[in-house]
Amino acid sequence: MMASYSYLADHEIESIVLYIKNLSDN
Structure with missing residues (x-):
């Protein structure tokens, strides 16, 4: 469960x- 949560958190942060x-480029 923790590993799954950590994966989702890392993906969201990325x-x-x-x-x-992308905003900075524009």
């Missing part, structure tokens, strides 16, 4: 980081 980087 998505947010990419989203912010």
